Amino acid sequence: MEYMDFKKKDDREVLQLERFPLEKGELPVLHYPLLDACGMVKHCFTTRGGGASKGMFESLNLSFTRGDDEADVQENYARVASFFGTDKTQFVCSDQTHTTNVRRVGKEDAGYGVTRPRPYKDVDGLVTDEPGIILSTFYADCVPLFFVDPVHRAIGLSHSGWRGTVGRMGAVTLSVMQREFHTRPEDVLAAVGPSICQDCYEVSEDVADAFYKEFQGHEREILLEKGNGKYQLDLWKTNEIILREAGVIPEHLAVTNICTCCNSRLLFSHRASHGKRGNLGAFMQIHV
Numbered sequence: 674m675e676y677m678d679f680k681k682k683d684d685r686e687v688l689q690l691e692r693f694p695l696e697k698g699e700l701p702v703l704h705y706p707l708l709d710a711c712g713m714v715k716h717c718f719t720t721r722g723g724g725a726s727k728g729m730f731e732s733l734n735l736s737f738t739r740g741d742d743e744a745d746v747q748e749n750y751a752r753v754a755s756f757f758g759t760d761k762t763q764f765v766c767s768d769q770t771h772t773t774n775v776r777r778v779g780k781e782d783a784g785y786g787v788t789r790p791r792p793y794k795d796v797d798g799l800v801t802d803e804p805g806i807i808l809s810t811f812y813a814d815c816v817p818l819f820f821v822d823p824v825h826r827a828i829g830l831s832h833s834g835w836r837g838t839v840g841r842m843g844a845v846t847l848s849v850m851q852r853e854f855h856t857r858p859e860d861v862l863a864a865v866g867p868s869i870c871q872d873c874y875e876v877s878e879d880v881a882d883a884f885y886k887e888f889q890g891h892e893r894e895i896l897l898e899k900g901n902g903k904y905q906l907d908l909w910k911t912n913e914i915i916l917r918e919a920g921v922i923p924e925h926l927a928v929t930n931i932c933t934c935c936n937s938r939l940l941f942s943h944r945a946s947h948g949k950r951g952n953l954g955a956f957m958q959i960h961v
Protein backbone atom coordinates (compact mmCIF):
# COMPACT_ATOMS: atom_id res chain seq x y z
CA MET A 674 0.00 0.00 0.00
CA GLU A 675 1.98 2.92 -1.34
CA TYR A 676 -0.22 5.77 -0.19
CA MET A 677 -3.47 6.35 1.66
CA ASP A 678 -5.80 8.59 -0.30
CA PHE A 679 -9.22 8.24 1.31
CA LYS A 680 -12.44 9.22 -0.44
CA LYS A 681 -14.37 11.36 2.05
CA LYS A 682 -18.07 12.21 2.11
CA ASP A 683 -17.34 15.86 3.01
CA ASP A 684 -14.40 18.20 3.66
CA ARG A 685 -14.31 17.97 7.46
CA GLU A 686 -10.96 17.03 9.03
CA VAL A 687 -12.73 14.82 11.53
CA LEU A 688 -10.24 11.94 11.15
CA GLN A 689 -6.50 12.10 10.66
CA LEU A 690 -4.10 9.55 9.22
CA GLU A 691 -0.96 8.73 11.17
CA ARG A 692 1.87 6.74 9.59
CA PHE A 693 3.41 5.01 12.59
CA PRO A 694 6.94 3.82 11.77
CA LEU A 695 7.60 0.10 12.24
CA GLU A 696 10.95 -1.69 12.24
CA LYS A 697 10.16 -2.44 8.59
CA GLY A 698 7.72 -0.12 6.86
CA GLU A 699 4.92 1.75 8.56
CA LEU A 700 1.51 1.23 10.15
CA PRO A 701 -1.07 3.66 8.76
CA VAL A 702 -3.92 4.27 11.24
CA LEU A 703 -6.82 6.68 11.53
CA HIS A 704 -7.50 8.65 14.70
CA TYR A 705 -9.75 11.41 16.04
CA PRO A 706 -8.14 14.73 17.05
CA LEU A 707 -11.21 15.28 19.29
CA LEU A 708 -10.27 12.25 21.42
CA ASP A 709 -6.53 13.02 21.34
CA ALA A 710 -7.17 16.55 22.63
CA CYS A 711 -8.16 15.38 26.13
CA GLY A 712 -4.67 13.92 26.61
CA MET A 713 -6.01 10.86 28.42
CA VAL A 714 -6.12 8.16 25.77
CA LYS A 715 -4.32 6.60 22.85
CA HIS A 716 -6.63 5.16 20.20
CA CYS A 717 -6.77 4.19 16.55
CA PHE A 718 -8.81 2.63 13.79
CA THR A 719 -6.62 0.41 11.64
CA THR A 720 -6.53 0.24 7.82
CA ARG A 721 -5.57 -2.63 5.49
CA GLY A 722 -2.02 -1.25 5.42
CA GLY A 723 1.06 -2.20 7.40
CA GLY A 724 0.32 -5.88 8.04
CA ALA A 725 1.79 -9.29 7.23
CA SER A 726 -1.29 -11.04 5.83
CA LYS A 727 -1.66 -11.98 2.17
CA GLY A 728 -4.31 -12.44 -0.50
CA MET A 729 -7.80 -11.30 0.50
CA PHE A 730 -6.44 -10.60 4.01
CA GLU A 731 -3.88 -8.12 2.72
CA SER A 732 -2.49 -6.90 4.84
CA LEU A 733 -3.48 -5.95 8.40
CA ASN A 734 -6.15 -8.56 9.12
CA LEU A 735 -7.03 -8.89 12.82
CA SER A 736 -9.39 -11.90 12.61
CA PHE A 737 -8.21 -15.35 13.71
CA THR A 738 -11.42 -17.01 12.50
CA ARG A 739 -11.79 -16.11 8.80
CA GLY A 740 -9.12 -18.46 7.43
CA ASP A 741 -5.99 -16.32 7.65
CA ASP A 742 -2.62 -17.73 8.74
CA GLU A 743 -2.45 -17.48 12.54
CA ALA A 744 1.21 -16.46 12.61
CA ASP A 745 0.47 -13.55 10.26
CA VAL A 746 -2.43 -12.38 12.44
CA GLN A 747 -0.24 -12.61 15.55
CA GLU A 748 2.38 -10.50 13.75
CA ASN A 749 -0.34 -7.96 12.90
CA TYR A 750 -1.30 -7.69 16.58
CA ALA A 751 2.36 -7.24 17.50
CA ARG A 752 2.53 -4.28 15.10
CA VAL A 753 -0.61 -2.68 16.56
CA ALA A 754 0.83 -3.26 20.06
CA SER A 755 3.97 -1.39 19.07
CA PHE A 756 1.80 1.60 18.10
CA PHE A 757 0.55 1.53 21.71
CA GLY A 758 4.10 1.23 23.02
CA THR A 759 3.46 -2.19 24.52
CA ASP A 760 3.16 -5.89 23.63
CA LYS A 761 0.35 -8.29 22.72
CA THR A 762 -0.42 -9.18 26.34
CA GLN A 763 -2.33 -5.89 26.80
CA PHE A 764 -5.18 -6.47 24.30
CA VAL A 765 -8.64 -7.25 25.65
CA CYS A 766 -10.92 -8.35 22.80
CA SER A 767 -14.67 -8.34 22.39
CA ASP A 768 -16.55 -11.45 21.24
CA GLN A 769 -18.89 -9.81 18.77
CA THR A 770 -22.23 -11.41 17.97
CA HIS A 771 -24.41 -8.31 17.34
CA THR A 772 -25.65 -8.11 20.94
CA THR A 773 -25.81 -5.03 23.16
CA ASN A 774 -23.84 -6.75 25.93
CA VAL A 775 -21.15 -4.53 27.46
CA ARG A 776 -18.46 -5.96 29.74
CA ARG A 777 -16.35 -4.07 32.26
CA VAL A 778 -12.76 -5.30 31.99
CA GLY A 779 -9.61 -4.75 34.00
CA LYS A 780 -6.00 -5.80 34.41
CA GLU A 781 -7.04 -9.41 35.02
CA ASP A 782 -8.50 -9.56 31.48
CA ALA A 783 -5.28 -8.52 29.71
CA GLY A 784 -4.45 -10.72 26.72
CA TYR A 785 -7.94 -12.17 26.22
CA GLY A 786 -8.53 -12.92 22.55
CA VAL A 787 -4.88 -12.62 21.48
CA THR A 788 -2.43 -14.28 23.88
CA ARG A 789 -5.01 -16.40 25.72
CA PRO A 790 -8.58 -17.57 25.04
CA ARG A 791 -11.50 -15.46 26.25
CA PRO A 792 -13.56 -16.92 29.09
CA TYR A 793 -16.59 -14.87 27.95
CA LYS A 794 -18.93 -14.90 24.95
CA ASP A 795 -21.30 -12.46 23.24
CA VAL A 796 -19.61 -9.23 24.27
CA ASP A 797 -20.02 -6.35 21.79
CA GLY A 798 -18.87 -3.55 24.06
CA LEU A 799 -16.02 -3.06 26.51
CA VAL A 800 -15.50 -0.44 29.23
CA THR A 801 -12.64 0.14 31.66
CA ASP A 802 -10.97 2.62 33.99
CA GLU A 803 -7.73 0.60 34.01
CA PRO A 804 -4.75 2.32 32.35
CA GLY A 805 -2.57 0.22 30.03
CA ILE A 806 -4.97 -2.44 28.77
CA ILE A 807 -6.14 -1.95 25.16
CA LEU A 808 -9.87 -2.26 24.48
CA SER A 809 -10.18 -4.06 21.13
CA THR A 810 -13.18 -4.38 18.78
CA PHE A 811 -13.47 -5.43 15.11
CA TYR A 812 -15.06 -4.20 11.89
CA ALA A 813 -15.70 -4.50 8.18
CA ASP A 814 -18.60 -2.00 7.63
CA CYS A 815 -20.24 -2.05 11.11
CA VAL A 816 -19.95 1.06 13.28
CA PRO A 817 -17.30 1.50 15.99
CA LEU A 818 -18.25 3.79 18.88
CA PHE A 819 -15.54 5.40 21.03
CA PHE A 820 -16.25 6.93 24.47
CA VAL A 821 -13.92 8.91 26.75
CA ASP A 822 -14.93 10.23 30.18
CA PRO A 823 -12.09 12.60 31.13
CA VAL A 824 -13.69 13.41 34.51
CA HIS A 825 -13.79 9.85 35.87
CA ARG A 826 -10.92 8.66 33.64
CA ALA A 827 -12.91 5.85 32.04
CA ILE A 828 -13.35 4.69 28.44
CA GLY A 829 -15.66 2.55 26.33
CA LEU A 830 -15.56 0.97 22.89
CA SER A 831 -18.58 -0.65 21.23
CA HIS A 832 -19.53 -2.49 18.05
CA SER A 833 -22.78 -1.23 16.57
CA GLY A 834 -23.98 -2.87 13.36
CA TRP A 835 -27.61 -2.49 12.34
CA ARG A 836 -28.78 -4.77 15.15
CA GLY A 837 -26.66 -2.97 17.74
CA THR A 838 -27.82 0.39 16.40
CA VAL A 839 -31.50 -0.50 16.56
CA GLY A 840 -30.78 -1.70 20.14
CA ARG A 841 -29.12 1.69 20.87
CA MET A 842 -25.73 0.19 21.70
CA GLY A 843 -24.28 3.69 22.17
CA ALA A 844 -26.79 4.54 24.88
CA VAL A 845 -26.34 1.13 26.51
CA THR A 846 -22.55 1.66 26.67
CA LEU A 847 -23.01 5.09 28.25
CA SER A 848 -25.39 3.66 30.84
CA VAL A 849 -22.88 0.94 31.76
CA MET A 850 -20.19 3.65 32.15
CA GLN A 851 -22.64 5.60 34.31
CA ARG A 852 -23.26 2.55 36.50
CA GLU A 853 -19.60 1.48 36.78
CA PHE A 854 -17.75 4.82 36.84
CA HIS A 855 -20.42 7.48 37.59
CA THR A 856 -19.92 8.83 34.07
CA ARG A 857 -22.12 11.80 33.09
CA PRO A 858 -22.98 11.81 29.37
CA GLU A 859 -22.42 15.58 29.15
CA ASP A 860 -18.75 15.07 30.08
CA VAL A 861 -18.16 12.35 27.49
CA LEU A 862 -16.19 12.73 24.26
CA ALA A 863 -17.59 10.32 21.68
CA ALA A 864 -16.75 9.28 18.13
CA VAL A 865 -18.66 7.35 15.49
CA GLY A 866 -15.94 5.47 13.60
CA PRO A 867 -15.27 4.55 9.95
CA SER A 868 -18.02 2.26 8.65
CA ILE A 869 -20.49 1.93 5.78
CA CYS A 870 -22.13 5.14 4.49
CA GLN A 871 -25.78 5.60 3.55
CA ASP A 872 -25.06 5.53 -0.20
CA CYS A 873 -23.44 2.10 0.13
CA TYR A 874 -25.84 0.57 2.65
CA GLU A 875 -28.97 -0.87 1.05
CA VAL A 876 -31.26 -2.71 3.46
CA SER A 877 -34.46 -4.70 3.09
CA GLU A 878 -37.90 -3.79 4.37
CA ASP A 879 -37.67 -5.73 7.65
CA VAL A 880 -34.52 -3.83 8.66
CA ALA A 881 -36.06 -0.50 7.61
CA ASP A 882 -39.20 -1.33 9.62
CA ALA A 883 -37.16 -1.95 12.76
CA PHE A 884 -35.59 1.52 12.36
CA TYR A 885 -38.90 3.23 11.57
CA LYS A 886 -40.29 1.77 14.78
CA GLU A 887 -37.34 2.64 17.04
CA PHE A 888 -36.55 6.09 15.65
CA GLN A 889 -39.97 7.67 15.11
CA GLY A 890 -39.71 11.32 14.14
CA HIS A 891 -36.27 10.76 12.57
CA GLU A 892 -37.40 8.66 9.58
CA ARG A 893 -36.41 11.22 6.95
CA GLU A 894 -32.97 11.74 8.48
CA ILE A 895 -31.97 8.07 8.50
CA LEU A 896 -33.84 6.23 5.72
CA LEU A 897 -34.24 6.76 2.01
CA GLU A 898 -36.89 4.66 0.30
CA LYS A 899 -35.89 3.42 -3.15
CA GLY A 900 -38.95 1.32 -3.98
CA ASN A 901 -39.10 -2.46 -4.50
CA GLY A 902 -38.84 -2.89 -0.73
CA LYS A 903 -35.29 -1.47 -0.70
CA TYR A 904 -33.98 1.36 1.46
CA GLN A 905 -30.70 3.20 2.06
CA LEU A 906 -29.96 3.33 5.80
CA ASP A 907 -27.74 5.95 7.45
CA LEU A 908 -26.04 4.26 10.41
CA TRP A 909 -23.81 7.32 11.03
CA LYS A 910 -26.78 9.67 11.49
CA THR A 911 -28.69 7.10 13.53
CA ASN A 912 -25.78 6.65 15.94
CA GLU A 913 -25.40 10.43 16.17
CA ILE A 914 -29.10 10.68 17.10
CA ILE A 915 -28.71 7.93 19.72
CA LEU A 916 -25.71 9.61 21.35
CA ARG A 917 -27.34 13.07 21.28
CA GLU A 918 -30.53 11.68 22.85
CA ALA A 919 -28.40 9.95 25.51
CA GLY A 920 -26.92 13.32 26.50
CA VAL A 921 -23.66 13.67 24.55
CA ILE A 922 -23.26 17.33 23.57
CA PRO A 923 -22.63 18.25 19.90
CA GLU A 924 -19.17 19.77 20.49
CA HIS A 925 -18.09 16.49 22.11
CA LEU A 926 -19.16 14.29 19.20
CA ALA A 927 -17.14 13.42 16.09
CA VAL A 928 -18.83 11.52 13.27
CA THR A 929 -16.77 9.80 10.55
CA ASN A 930 -16.80 10.98 6.95
CA ILE A 931 -14.84 7.94 5.77
CA CYS A 932 -16.81 4.94 4.49
CA THR A 933 -15.32 1.45 4.57
CA CYS A 934 -17.20 0.39 1.42
CA CYS A 935 -16.26 3.53 -0.61
CA ASN A 936 -12.61 2.83 0.37
CA SER A 937 -12.44 -0.94 0.08
CA ARG A 938 -8.88 -0.89 -1.28
CA LEU A 939 -7.70 0.78 1.95
CA LEU A 940 -10.26 -0.64 4.42
CA PHE A 941 -11.95 -4.05 4.76
CA SER A 942 -15.59 -3.91 3.65
CA HIS A 943 -17.95 -6.87 3.94
CA ARG A 944 -20.30 -5.43 1.31
CA ALA A 945 -17.65 -4.46 -1.22
CA SER A 946 -15.82 -7.82 -0.94
CA HIS A 947 -18.97 -10.01 -0.74
CA GLY A 948 -17.60 -11.38 2.53
CA LYS A 949 -14.07 -12.17 1.29
CA ARG A 950 -12.25 -9.96 3.74
CA GLY A 951 -10.33 -9.60 6.98
CA ASN A 952 -11.12 -7.49 10.03
CA LEU A 953 -10.14 -3.94 10.87
CA GLY A 954 -9.73 -3.01 14.53
CA ALA A 955 -10.75 -0.11 16.75
CA PHE A 956 -8.46 0.16 19.76
CA MET A 957 -8.28 2.46 22.75
CA GLN A 958 -6.15 2.63 25.89
CA ILE A 959 -5.98 4.97 28.88
CA HIS A 960 -2.43 6.32 29.06
CA VAL A 961 -0.38 4.58 31.73
Ligand SMILES: [Zn+2]
Pocket residue numbers: 869870871872873932933934935936
Ligand atom coordinates in the same frame (compact mmCIF):
# COMPACT_ATOMS: atom_id res chain seq x y z
ZN1 LIG B 1 -19.80 4.41 1.01
